[in-house]
Structure formats: C-alpha cells, structure tokens
Amino acid sequence: MNLYTKKINAASEWLGNAMGLFTLIMVLLMAAIVILRYGFDVGTVAMQEGVLYLHGAALLLGAGYTLKHDDHVRVDVFYRSVTARTQHLTNFIGHLFLLMPVVVFVFVMSFEYVLNSWDMMETSPEPGGLAFVYIQKSLLLLFCVCLFIQALAMMINDFVAFRQLSHKGAR
Amino acid sequence: GEKNTADTTQKTQQFKWKLVTSWPKNFPGLGLGPEKFAKYVNEMSGGRLTVKVYGAGEIVPALGVFEAVRNGTAQMGHSGAYYWKGKIPAAPFFSSIPFGMNAQELNAWIHHGEGLALWREVYKPFGLVPFAGGNTGTQMAGWFNKEVNSLADIQGLKMRIPGLAGDVFQRAGGVPVNLPGGELFTALQTGAIDATEWVGPYNDLAFGFHKAAKYYYTSAWHEPGSMLEFIVNEDALLALPADLQKIVEVAARAVNSDMLSEYTAENNKALQTLVNKHGVEIKQLPDDVLRQYKQLTDEVIADLIQNDPVSKKVYGSYLAFYEQARKYHEVSEQAYYRTRELKAN
Amino acid sequence: MEWLSLVLFVLVCIVLMSGYPVALVLAGTSLLFAGACALFGAFDTSLFNALPIRLFGIINNQTLLAVPLFVFMGLVLEKSKIAEDLLLSISSVFGRYKAGLGLSVILVGMLLAASTGIVGATVVTMGVLSLPAMLKQKYPTSLAAGTICATGTLGQIIPPSIALVLLGDVISSAYQQSQINMGIFSPETVSVGDLFVGAVIPGLILVACYAIYVCIVCWRSDTITTATKAIEADVNVSVWAALLPPLGLILIVLGSILLGFATPTEAAGVGAFGAILLALCKRKLNFEQLKTVSQSTVKISSMIFLILIGASIFSLVFRGLGGEELIHSLFENMPGGVVGATLVVMLVIFLLGFILDFIEITFVVVPIVAPVLLSMGIDPVWLGIMIALNLQTSFLTPPFGFALFYLRGVAPASVKTIDIYKGVMPFIGIQLFVLLLLALWPEIATWLPEQVY
Numbered sequence: 001m002n003l004y005t006k007k008i009n010a011a012s013e014w015l016g017n018a019m020g021l022f023t024l025i026m027v028l029l030m031a032a033i034v035i036l037r038y039g040f041d042v043g044t045v046a047m048q049e050g051v052l053y054l055h056g057a058a059l060l061l062g063a064g065y066t067l068k069h070d071d072h073v074r075v076d077v078f079y080r081s082v083t084a085r086t087q088h089l090t091n092f093i094g095h096l097f098l099l100m101p102v103v104v105f106v107f108v109m110s111f112e113y114v115l116n117s118w119d120m121m122e123t124s125p126e127p128g129g130l131a132f133v134y135i136q137k138s139l140l141l142l143f144c145v146c147l148f149i150q151a152l153a154m155m156i157n158d159f160v161a162f163r164q165l166s167h168k169g170a171r
Numbered sequence: 172g173e174k175n176t177a178d179t180t181q182k183t184q185q186f187k188w189k190l191v192t193s194w195p196k197n198f199p200g201l202g203l204g205p206e207k208f209a210k211y212v213n214e215m216s217g218g219r220l221t222v223k224v225y226g227a228g229e230i231v232p233a234l235g236v237f238e239a240v241r242n243g244t245a246q247m248g249h250s251g252a253y254y255w256k257g258k259i260p261a262a263p264f265f266s267s268i269p270f271g272m273n274a275q276e277l278n279a280w281i282h283h284g285e286g287l288a289l290w291r292e293v294y295k296p297f298g299l300v301p302f303a304g305g306n307t308g309t310q311m312a313g314w315f316n317k318e319v320n321s322l323a324d325i326q327g328l329k330m331r332i333p334g335l336a337g338d339v340f341q342r343a344g345g346v347p348v349n350l351p352g353g354e355l356f357t358a359l360q361t362g363a364i365d366a367t368e369w370v371g372p373y374n375d376l377a378f379g380f381h382k383a384a385k386y387y388y389t390s391a392w393h394e395p396g397s398m399l400e401f402i403v404n405e406d407a408l409l410a411l412p413a414d415l416q417k418i419v420e421v422a423a424r425a426v427n428s429d430m431l432s433e434y435t436a437e438n439n440k441a442l443q444t445l446v447n448k449h450g451v452e453i454k455q456l457p458d459d460v461l462r463q464y465k466q467l468t469d470e471v472i473a474d475l476i477q478n479d480p481v482s483k484k485v486y487g488s489y490l491a492f493y494e495q496a497r498k499y500h501e502v503s504e505q506a507y508y509r510t511r512e513l514k515a516n
Numbered sequence: 517m518e519w520l521s522l523v524l525f526v527l528v529c530i531v532l533m534s535g536y537p538v539a540l541v542l543a544g545t546s547l548l549f550a551g552a553c554a555l556f557g558a559f560d561t562s563l564f565n566a567l568p569i570r571l572f573g574i575i576n577n578q579t580l581l582a583v584p585l586f587v588f589m590g591l592v593l594e595k596s597k598i599a600e601d602l603l604l605s606i607s608s609v610f611g612r613y614k615a616g617l618g619l620s621v622i623l624v625g626m627l628l629a630a631s632t633g634i635v636g637a638t639v640v641t642m643g644v645l646s647l648p649a650m651l652k653q654k655y656p657t658s659l660a661a662g663t664i665c666a667t668g669t670l671g672q673i674i675p676p677s678i679a680l681v682l683l684g685d686v687i688s689s690a691y692q693q694s695q696i697n698m699g700i701f702s703p704e705t706v707s708v709g710d711l712f713v714g715a716v717i718p719g720l721i722l723v724a725c726y727a728i729y730v731c732i733v734c735w736r737s738d739t740i741t742t743a744t745k746a747i748e749a750d751v752n753v754s755v756w757a758a759l760l761p762p763l764g765l766i767l768i769v770l771g772s773i774l775l776g777f778a779t780p781t782e783a784a785g786v787g788a789f790g791a792i793l794l795a796l797c798k799r800k801l802n803f804e805q806l807k808t809v810s811q812s813t814v815k816i817s818s819m820i821f822l823i824l825i826g827a828s829i830f831s832l833v834f835r836g837l838g839g840e841e842l843i844h845s846l847f848e849n850m851p852g853g854v855v856g857a858t859l860v861v862m863l864v865i866f867l868l869g870f871i872l873d874f875i876e877i878t879f880v881v882v883p884i885v886a887p888v889l890l891s892m893g894i895d896p897v898w899l900g901i902m903i904a905l906n907l908q909t910s911f912l913t914p915p916f917g918f919a920l921f922y923l924r925g926v927a928p929a930s931v932k933t934i935d936i937y938k939g940v941m942p943f944i945g946i947q948l949f950v951l952l953l954l955a956l957w958p959e960i961a962t963w964l965p966e967q968v969y
C-alpha cells in the first residue's frame with residue numbers, strides 16, 4: 001500500500017513537471033507563431049493546433065498533479081475550521097462518491113468517442129492542420145486515468161490518517 | 172422516456188426528437204432552417220413527431236454535431252458536410268468545393284443524379300442518414316483590408332479561410348489563419364488578419380463586417396453554393412413509422428429549397444444596404460489570381476482523390492455531372508445572364 | 517418535473533459546503549442526481565452521450581487557450597518581482613495616500629483588462645501579485661479581496677472583451693430578426709464593434725466608481741497604513757526603471773492587439789514570452805524559478821479547467837432536467853411595458869448569474885429575451901451594454917462566482933472565503949449603480965458609437 005502511494009505520487013510529480021514543460025513550450029511556440037506570421041509572413045495552422053494540443057494535455061494530465069497538491073478550489077467556509085480527521089473523512093468520502101463515479105463515468109462515456117476517432121484516424125478539418133485529432137481526444141481517457149490513480153493513492157493516505165487520528169482521539 | 176420500437180401500425184405513438192445544430196439559435200438563414208424544419212414536422216405529423224431545436228453549444232458545441240447524432244445524444248443534426256473533412260475526406264463534395272457546382276447544379280446532382288445515393292453510402296458506416304438541408308447560394312469572396320490586384324498581393328496575405336479553399340490559398344502563398352469566431356471581427360478590424368470569408372451580404376451585414384474591412388470582394392471561387400445538411404441517426408429514423416419517415420424527408424426537402432430562396436431574397440436587400448447606405452466598395456478578384464487558384468484547386472483535389480478511394484469515387488460522379496451541367500448552363504443560364512444585361516435600343 | 521432542476525441546484529449548494537473541491541462537487545453531484553432521476557424516467561440519459569463532445573469542446577477552445585498563457589505571464593511577473601515593482605511604482609505615485617495601493621490595483625487591473633479580458637487570468641494575476649502586498653499594508657481582507665475580484669471582472673466590459681463579442685454576435689441577429697418581425701425589411705444593424713465602442717465610457721465610469729469607493733473606505737479607515745518609508749525610498753530610486761519595462765510589456769500586449777500583430781489569444785503568448793525576456797534581462801529569473809512558474813501554471817490552469825468541466829456537466833444536467841423550460845416560463849409571465857419588461861429581464865439575468873456563467877446566459881437566455889425587448893424599440897447597443905454590465909456581476913455573486921473561485925485558488929489560507937464574499941458585495945452594489953445610471957441615461961453607451969461610426 002505504502003509502496004503504491006509512493007510510486008503514484010512520484011509518477012504524478014513527474015507528469016506534473018512534464019506538463020509544466022509543456023506550458024513553457026506553449027509560450028515559446030505561441031510567440032514564434034506571432035513573430036513568424038507578422039515578421040516574416042509565414043504561418044501554419046499546424047503550429048496553432050500544436051499549442052492547442054499542448055494546452056489540452058497540460059490541463060487534463062495536470063489534474064492528478066493538482067489534486068496531489070490540493071490545489072483544486074474548495075468552498076472552505078466550514079472545511080477550514082473542522083479537525084484534520086474530519087477533513088480526511090470528507091476527502092475520502094468525496095473521492096469515493098464524487099470523484100470516482102465522475103472519472104469512471106466520463107471514461108466509459110468517452111471510450112467509444114475516442115475509439116471512433118482512432119478508427120477514422122481523424123485529422124484536422126482546417127487547412128494544413130495536424131493529423132492527430134485522435135491523440136488529442138485520447139487525452140480525455142488519460143485524464144480519467146490520472147485522476148483515478150491519484151485519487152486512489154490519496155484515499156489510502158486519507159484512510160490511514162483517519163484511522164491514526166481516530167485512535168489518538170480514542171486514547 | 173421515448174419509445175423506439177419500430178411499430179409501424181401504431182399511429183398514436185409519439186416521438187420526441189432533439190435536433191442539434193452548428194449555429195446560434197435563430198441565426199439568420201442557417202439557423203432558421205432547422206427551426207422551420209421542426210415547425211413543418213410538428214404540424215404535418217399532427218404532433219406525433221415533435222422536434223426540439225438546440226443551438227450551438229446548448230447540448231454540444233458547433234462542431235460536435237456529427238458525433239452527437241452518431242452516438243445518439245440527439246436524433247438529428249443540422250450542419251455543413253465540409254466540417255467533417257477531418258473524419259470523412261470526401262465530405263466537402265456534399266457541401267461545396269472551390270470552383271465547383273452552384274446551388275442549382277448541386278441540388279440537381281444530389282436529388283436527380285447520383286449525389287444523394289453516394290452521400291448515404293459515405294455516411295452509412297457512421298450510422299447517419301444525410302438529407303440536403305438548405306443552401307446559402309453563391310457566396311462572396313470575402314472582406315479584405317488589402318487590395319488584391321495581382322498574385323503578388325496574395326503572398327503573405329493573412330486570411331481566415333477554412334476547408335479545401337484554405338489549402339488552395341496556402342499553396343498560392345497565402346497564410347491561412349485559424350481563429351475562433353468571436354475574435355474574427357476584432358482581428359479584421361485591428362489588422363491581425365487581412366481578410367476573411369464569411370457567408371454573403373445577408374449574414375455579413377448582420378455581423379457588421381463593413382465596419383471592419385474596406386473591400387468586399389466578389390466571385391466566391393471558394394464556395395460557389397454551399398449546401399447544408401440534415402443528418403439523422405439511422406436507428407432513430409428506422410424506428411419511425413413509414414409515414415413519419417416520409418414527413419422527415421419532405422420537410423427537409425422543403426427547407427432545402429426554402430433556405431436558398433431566403434438567402435436570395437435577403438442577400439439582394441442586404442447588398443443594396445451595404446453599397447448604398449454604408450458605401451461598401453465591391454471589387455472583383457483579378458483573373459490571374461483566379462486562374463492560379465483554379466490550377467491549385469485541381470492539384471488539391473488530385474491529391475485528395477489519390478489518397479482516398481471514396482473521394483475518388485464521389486468526385487468521379489460529381490465531375491461527370493458537373494461537366495454536363497456546365498455545358499448546358501453555358502447556353503442557357505450564362506447566355507441569358509448576358510442577354511438580360513443588354514441595353515435596349 | 518422542472519422543479520427537479522431547482523432541487524439539483526440546492527443539493528449542489530449543500531454538498532459544496534462540505535468543502536470538497538468545487539469542480540468535483542459540481543460534476544459528481546450533478547451526475548449522481550441525474551442518475552437517480554433517470555431511474556424514475558425524469559432524465560433523458562441520451563444526454564450523457566454529449567459528455568465527451570462537450571469536454572473535448574472545452575480543451576479544443578482556442579479562446580480559452582489564453583488562460584494558461586496569461587497565468588504564465590502573471591506568474592513570471594510575480595516571480596521576477598516585475599509586476600510587484602509595477603504595482604509599487606504606481607502606488608508610489610499615490611504613496612502618501614492610504615488608498616494608493618488600492619488605486620494601483622484598480623489602475624493595473626484596468627490595464628490588464630484592456631489587454632486580456634479574461635477574468636480568470638486577471639483575478640489570478642492580481643491575486644498572486646497584490647493580495648499579499650495589500651494585506652501587508654493592513655487593508656481589511658474583505659476590501660482587498662473585493663477590489664481584486666471586481667477589478668478582475670473589468671475584462672468583461674473594457675474592450676477587447678470576449679463577453680462583448682459573444683453578446684454582439686447574439687444581439688445582432690436578434691436585432692435583425694426583431695426588425696424583420698416588425699415589418700422593417702431593410703434592417704439597421706448592430707455589430708460587435710458597436711458594442712466595443714459603446715462599452716468604453718461605461719467601463720471608465722465603472723473604474724472611476726471603484727476608485728472613488730476604495731478612496732472613501734481607505735480614507736475613513738484607521739488601520740490601513742501608507743506605503744512604508746523603506747518601500748517608498750527603494751522604489752523612488754528606480755521609479756522609471758520599475759515603471760517603464762512592465763508598462764512596455766502591457767503596451768506590447770495591448771499594442772499587439774490594437775496594431776494587429778496578434779489576436780487576444782496570441783497576445784497572451786507574446787505577453788508571457790515578453791515577460792520571460794524582461795525578467796531575464798533584469799537577471800531576475802533563473803531555471804529554478806522558471807520551473808516553479810511552469811508548475812504553478814499547470815496547477816492553476818488545471819484547477820480553472822476542472823471547474824469549467826464540472827460546470828459543463830452541471831449545466832448539461834440542469835438543462836436535461838428542464839431548468840431551461842423553467843426559465844422560459846418565467847419570461848412568458850413578463851409584465852407589460854418596456855420598462856417593466858427590461859426590469860424583469862435584468863433582474864432575471866442578475867439572478868441567473870448566481871448559478872450560470874456568462875457564456876451560458878449569453879447563448880441561452882439572451883436569444884430568448886433580446887428579440888422581445890428589441891421589438892419594443894430598445895436600442896441594441898444600450899441593451900448589449902446593459903446585459904454585459906449585468907453579466908459582470910455573475911462573476912462576483914456566490915456561490916458560483918468564478919472570480920471568487922479564481923481568487924480562492926490563489927489566496928493564502930489566512931484569507932477566509934467569507935471575507936471574499938463580503939468584499940465583493942459593495943462592488944456588486946457599484947455595478948448595479950452604474951447599471952442604473954446607464955438605464956437613466958442611455959447616451960452613456962450610445963453616444964460614442966454614433967461619433968465613431
């Protein structure tokens with residue numbers, strides 16, 4: 001169990017850093033697009049779509065990393081004032097009954113949609129666009145996997161912490 | 172819930188359909204088509220088949236119509252086949268291709284040539300049944316802030332021009348720019364792009380392009396007559412009793428012809444407003460540019476049919492019909508257009 | 517069964533109070549509720565098929581691409597202390613006044629609004645930059661939070677604004693249709709450009725009102741300190757050095773849009789790139805900082821987009837339960853008369869702003885109500901700006917005020933959510949006040965377009 005959470009956390013961390021690199025590339029690529037187009041009258045839709053692909057990857061694949069760092073916004077009117085034990089319980093229940101159903105459901109509903117895109121080897125409808133729409137769409141499935149695995153690791157942590165805090169409270 | 176049993180004898184059974192579109196709700200022309208379709212169907216079926224129209228983004232985004240009808244989110248959609256170029260390379264032949272058929276000819280190929288049968292065949296693997304769903308008529312070449320007097324003026328010209336025409340434009344040395352619709356006006360006004368194509372006077376006037384661009388260029392080489400489409404989920408269609416299926420078909424046919432009339436009537440008026448009231452300057456793209464575009468269009472289509480057997484088959488039929496239609500229209504329509512502009516003695 | 521949509525709304529509000537992340541509460545509660553309703557045939561499950569299509573639409577939206585880029589830019593400015601210097605420089609101009617920092621925030625926020633128009637990015641940038649500084653200067657937490665949230669929403673009304681583009685698109689076709697319905701066959705037109713020009717004066721009035729409010733509160737406060745000597749002296753030495761480069765950067769963003777080098781989305785990338793160059797030139801950015809910036813960009817953007825995903829799932833279910841019909845029937849019972857109808861429409865849009873975001877209201881509600889009002893002879897530019905100002909409040913009204921979420925996401929733990937809620941109330945009041953001014957004197961919006969075009 002401990003090994004699992006450690007490995008998952010490390011993987012999320014690695015993925016988060018990789019997505020960070022993506023955002024930097026996005027900035028450089030976008031600047032290059034503008035400079036090339038308005039300075040040299042050169043431009044391709046492929047570059048524009050490249051930024052869009054990186055953008056989608058960073059947002060979706062970064063979701064687990066963001067969850068790990070607890071950076072998803074909460075309405076913390078009550079949350080901030082309850083005990084750590086209750087916070088762990090809230091997160092455990094939330095992951096189990098809100099997050100898990102959502103990511104499993106989105107995965108199931110998206111599966112055929114993504115598969116269809118692979119089937120067609122879907123390309124961009126734009127002139128000179130990228131021919132990897134199926135990879136862009138696959139991000140939806142990867143998003144679900146990232147969030148699911150990270151949430152599982154966090155539920156283990158929450159469960160352990162909740163048990164420990166409960167024992168302390170009982171003593 | 173709705174019942175999808177194929178009980179054709181049950182005349183009291185009610186069907187409720189959702190129709191998703193690629194346009195804002197009630198968008199002039201394009202968006203009114205599906206609204207009219209819903210009205211016709213509701214009335215003709217005596218309420219047995221009711222169709223509810225959803226604008227772009229209400230259930231799915233504009234370009235999600237194909238997948239939404241395919242996976243059964245909605246039973247029906249209204250869009251344009253050229254949007255599915257990335258999924259079905261042959262799709263543009265069923266809406267509009269550069270230097271292709273005009274509305275009248277396209278309608279003839281679809282309904283009295285092999286067009287519709289081919290269209291059905293192409294959409295069949297996706298579980299979709301297509302119907303012609305209107306036509307904008309011949310469009311305009313677009314709004315420009317730079318004059319185009321020669322091929323040299325195309326070099327580095329930044330234009331929003333999607334589809335096959337965009338490929339042609341790129342090969343001619345232009346820079347196609349992909350823009351979200353919402354940024355179009357500002358981009359043109361500020362000069363982030365030099366030109367954009369849109370639809371025709373009816374829609375262009377409403378968008379206010381005359382306030383953002385200097386010249387309105389004519390001869391829509393890129394979209395000589397764009398056909399819209401109704402797409403119906405095959406299972407949903409087959410679940411209807413025969414009479415309701417016919418109602419769907421006939422209502423679509425009525426909208427198809429009505430939209431062209433609407434565009435013709437409204438484009439006429441809107442052009443007068445643009446020219447007389449807003450002082451818009453109408454310009455003609457020079458012949459050498461058009462000749463170059465035409466040659467490049469042949470190349471783009473040659474590449475397309477070389478890589479895709481379906482496109483090859485569809486284009487074969489399209490071209491055969493087109494060549495006949497052109498020969499006839501040369502001595503009929505085209506001759507008459509000349510004739511009626513002759514000055515009386 | 518439309519009442520079920522209200523049950524969903526109440527349920528979401530209750531579950532939100534648990535403190536579990538907003539995005540997942542929105543998505544999870546909506547899905548589970550829809551599933552339960554489907555068991556009783558009260559929800560059309562085929563709508564679930566729309567999920568992947570809608571989610572792909574969110575990540576494939578070019579306009580939203582600007583969000584991570586502007587976040588990146590904001591974070592570079594923060595890490596390299598460039599924006600802080602800018603804020604402090606501007607505040608040093610007002611340094612001897614207690615309201616100096618607040619006014620600087622409004623001024624810098626206005627400049628950001630004039631270049632971005634993305635509420636999330638502006639709130640996040642300003643939240644990261646100026647919230648700690650304001651707290652250091654003993655601004656009441658609620659005032660600091662409210663100023664930043666409200667300033668962030670200026671992007672809605674100060675052109676170039678995505679909200680105005682979307683609204684202009686919808687209103688222009690509604691206007692044409694209403695005239696056709698009235699039997700006018702060569703219709704007048706209204707364009708996005710008209711709305712842009714029309715929004716300039718109301719936007720500036722709004723900025724002025726914010727500034728006056730902040731001045732009054734600061735002037736009457738005993739706790740707020742003026743900028744300390746140390747900071748003043750430090751900044752005074754290099755005031756132009758601090759002021760010019762970042763101003764130049766904002767001018768690059770604004771200028772590249774106005775001079776046509778880039779679209780607003782692209783300008784975000786140019787701005788971020790410019791910020792990196794600037795920071796490198798000042799030798800204030802190293803590899804470690806750049807890594808931190810990009811990691812934070814992922815976290816903040818991911819947070820924002822997960823909310824968009826959650827909201828998208830919520831609105832799909834809300835619509836599927838007939839929430840839309842509920843709204844429809846509300847409008848059918850509108851009382852007669854132009855004033856009455858306008859008042860009701862404005863009230864309803866304001867109330868809907870509590871639960872829906874501006875895009876949904878623009879595309880769902882405005883097409884329903886605008887033709888009705890325009891057929892009564894109302895000026896389309898005036899109506900457009902009225903709606904835009906009104907929709908601006910939807911970013912500030914709890915529980916689903918996106919500006920509030922964005923600030924919550926970057927605010928330190930010492931800032932309580934209730935402080936943010938309290939802080940925005942006066943600014944919502946100011947927005948409604950400007951809305952009233954505009955209602956009484958439509959020329960505020962309609963005069964300038966008539967001069968320009």
Ligand code: NA
Pocket residue numbers: 629630631632633634670671672673674675676677678
């Ligand atoms: Na703005």
Ligand code: NA
Pocket residue numbers: 869870871872909910911912913914915916917918
């Ligand atoms: Na709100």
